[in-house]
Amino acid sequence: MAEYKLEMKNISKSFPGVKALDQVQLSVRPGTVHALMGENGAGKSTLMKCLFGIYKMDQGEIYLDGNKVEINNPDDAMLHGVAMVHQELQPVLARSVSENMYLGRFPVKKLGPIQMIDHKKMNQDTEKWLSELGLSYNVKAPLSSLSIGQMQMVEIAKAVSHDAKVIIFDEPTSSLSDKEVEFLFKVMGDLKKKGVAMIYISHKMDEIKRISDDITIMRDGTYVGTWPAEEMTTEQIIAKMVGRELSNIYPEHHHSIGExxxxxxxxxxxxxxxxxxxxxxxxxxxxxxxxxxxxxxxxxxxxxxxxxxxxxxxxxxxxxxxxxxxxxxxxxxxxxxxxx
Ligand SMILES: Nc1ncnc2c1ncn2[C@@H]1O[C@H](COP(=O)(O)OP(=O)(O)OP(=O)(O)O)[C@@H](O)[C@H]1O
Ligand SMILES: [Mg+2]
Missing domain, CATH: 3.40.50.300 (P-loop containing nucleotide triphosphate hydrolases)
Incomplete structure (x- = not known):
């Protein structure tokens, strides 16, 4: 077995006027959660969108299980076992929970020469995937009947249902309740045992400390380094993210409160x-x-x-x-x- 489930090497990507990624690398071991950290605009989402085939990288290589792969679009990514839970949700609100789960891959059944969407199977499977996350939403209800946090959980169940080998979580907990976060972490723990490699983007330091095995830090579109999570203190992580010592980050300001x-x-x-x-x-x-x-x-x-x-x-x-x-x-x- 290859040491790394996923390797991204020398990835560069420019947008007009911005070099979003400059020779960035990322190596994720199987059965681990790998935190990808950096300040706003450091290039984390861009790197993940290159991996998921949303952006075409200008330069660089991607390896899965040691084999070089070409990922030109999200379908390619999913065929290679890569799933992504997006920072910006893209659900179809008017459609049901199960239709959102199976968007773009509706199961079909044949009635003689006619192909039909197998709603029964879709609903049953969706219930099964949700129950694995400890959730019991009405899968036939329109997605708009759920809270933002619940929609996010459907998005996560969807990634899990792809039987993915690599799952990207781009700030998944920003709209989750504490209870939902616990479900998510439990699911991530189960996925670890199955050997799934997970990339986790979050600005919440306590979450990073709790669930990540390794940490890669980016700054201004460049690769800073990778460390075992347990060897890094919060102060060290922040200093590497911003490129200065912490004492300079929040200089003391004196001011008085007025009327x-x-x-x-x-x-x-x-x-x-x-x-x-x-x-x-x-x-x-x-x-x-x-x-x-x-x-x-x-x-x-x-x-x-x-x-x-x-x-x-x-x-x-x-x-x-x-x-x-x-x-x-x-x-x-x-x-x-x-x-x-
Ligand atoms: N589609 C785009 N077109 C032009 N510039 C972009 C595009 N997407 C990202 N950028 C730029 O690329 C840089 C990296 O952005 P990116 O969204 O990858 O950062 P991030 O690390 O995910 O930040 P955050 O923590 O805020 O989500 C930023 O300067 C951003 O403005
Ligand atoms: Mg981002």
Whole structure:
């Protein structure tokens, strides 16, 4: 057996004006989770899209089980046993859960000369794959009836159902609940035992520490190095990602908190299920964090303040003066900016 399930060598890829990958390498052992780390824009997703055949690399070679392979599109990738759970979900919301599972590979049954989609088999198989992940969604319901986290789990079940030898997880947990993350890690543990090689992209340090065996770090489209996960401290990982010592990363800033700059009172959406009765105030020089689970309506609240969503009631004061925000332009005129 080859030492590495997957080897990517000298991979380069440019986009107009950006060299996204410059001679990058990645070697993943069978039955391991390999964390791929780097700052935003380091080239992680681009490298994975080259592996999955979404992008055509300018230069480089890919080996599976020691054999060189050509991957020109996602179908090639799946034929070679490579599956990918995408950072950006691409589900078809109006279709059922099972149709999304089998998108592009519907099972068919023959009725004499006629070929028909075998919905029964598709539903049964989908139930089986989901139950292996400890999930019991209604497979006939439209995908849109699931939460974002649940859709992500379907996406993961789909990758697993391909019987893949290499599975790429590009930030899979960003919209999962704690319980769903536990399911995912359990599934990944089972896949390890089956010898599957997994590439795991995440910015969450505690997850990396928990499940990865090896870590490869990238910076500005280049390969920094690969280490056993247990030999690296969080500080060392971050220093390698940013290319400086940690003490320089968050230099201490001194500033004082000033007077109240904005007051929000009893802000309530016109939609019954969205935000209701939200009040808070912010002082000059303050950063106020909004926590909550996926679907907690944080984004909707901010969009309500910025005039993107309609309000049923509530007031917004800036510098003590009530402002009437009906559209984003009103918010901007009141000195409010929004970065989505
Ligand atoms: N389709 C594209 N067209 C042009 N430039 C792109 C494209 N995709 C990525 N890039 C650029 O390539 C570089 C690497 O991006 P990439 O998405 O691979 O980073 P990443 O490591 O996955 O970041 P993140 O952690 O934010 O997901 C960035 O400079 C990005 O702007
Ligand atoms: Mg990415």
């Amino acid at each position: 109240t700059i904005m007051e929000v009172e009893d802000l309530t959406s016109i939609h019954e299920k969205s935000f209701r009765g939200v009040s808070f105030s912010i002082k000059k020089g303050e950063i106020l964090g909004f926590g909550g689970l996926v679907g907690a309506q944080r984004t909707e609240l901010m969009e309500g303040i910025f005039g993107i969503r309609h309000l049923a009631k509530g007031t917004i004061k800036v510098h003590g003066k009530e402002v009437n925000i009906k559209r984003p332009r009103d918010a901007m005129d009141a000195g409010i900016g929004m970065i989505t």
